[in-house]
Amino acid sequence: MGGVIAVREIPMKTSSSLRRIAISAAIVAGLTAGIGFATEPTSCNLKVVKFYDKNANGLYDAGDRVIVGWPMTLGRAGSEARSTQLTNSSGQARWSLLPAGGGYWVGEAMPVESNWVQSAPVDADGNPVNPVTDVTLIAGRSKVIKFGNYCLAPSGGRTPGFWSNKNGRARLLDELDGAEEELALLRDLNLVDGNGLPFDPTTAEEVQAWINKTNATNMAAKLSSHLAAMVLNREAGFVNGTRTYLPFGGTINELIALANESLARDQFTPTGDEERAIQEQLKDHLDALNNGANAVAAKPCKRTF
Structure with a gap:
């Protein structure tokens, strides 16, 4: 048959x-x-x-x-x-x-x-x-x-450069109380400057100047700038923190928490510091997501057969 x-x-x-x-x-x-x-x-x-x-x-x-x-x-x-x-x-x-x-x-x-x-x-x-x-x-x-099955889609992130330019400034000041809500979120983090000193901003101008000065001489400062950008991205609705980022192996929220914990452990990580490699890896993950790297979409994407 x-x-x-x-x-x-x-x-x-x-x-x-x-x-x-x-x-x-x-x-x-x-x-x-x-x-x-x-x-x-x-x-x-x-x-x-x-x-x-x-x-x-x-x-x-x-x-x-x-x-x-x-x-x-x-x-x-x-x-x-x-x-x-x-x-x-x-x-x-x-x-x-x-x-x-x-x-x-x-x-x-x-x-x-x-x-x-x-x-x-x-x-x-x-x-x-x-x-x-x-x-x-x-x-x-x-x-x-x-x-x-799952599908991948861009994270929606904006870079530290975005948050230091006029577009980022406009976004920071888009509420009736100005940037106070965003500034409070940043003050709750363990952010540091190039010298490893705490950075607790009170104005949008301070945030922009700080971002423009950070570099990788102190990896903790560079990690801080990318962590700040990601937290601002999440608050603005650009990024969904519950999404999974496969190169990291966890959610964006978990990545934010680990980066903040690392900064609490060590605020000054020049070349040779034992925490530097960890902070550089965390920075690289945040950098990729702030530049729109693919993450697992929160819900099913378009599909045709």
């Missing part, structure tokens, strides 16, 4: 739900036919769960949302039959009354947009597995397979 599916035409007066049942039954028959499983009990269910992996850890965590409308395809070795479904409002594709046995495979379509990444399932080396093959269904049991 070669796995050819014969689908009987359903009269137009038949309801759409009955039509779907008839077509589904024909597909199941196609997966069964011609490959030696025609006499097996058809009491197995297969469910695929599609989730947005917002922290890119490959796990379906409590805070992860499902993705609706993602094409998932079921097949079986030795058969040309295919069944493709779009994930429903619960992020699921379901197949019922399947014959027990092995040789099944299930895969997901990948969007045309290249910023999408599959994070689950993966093999022992962390490489995406798609399709999942050699799936065995056991009579009377349901099989669940989870596919996770």
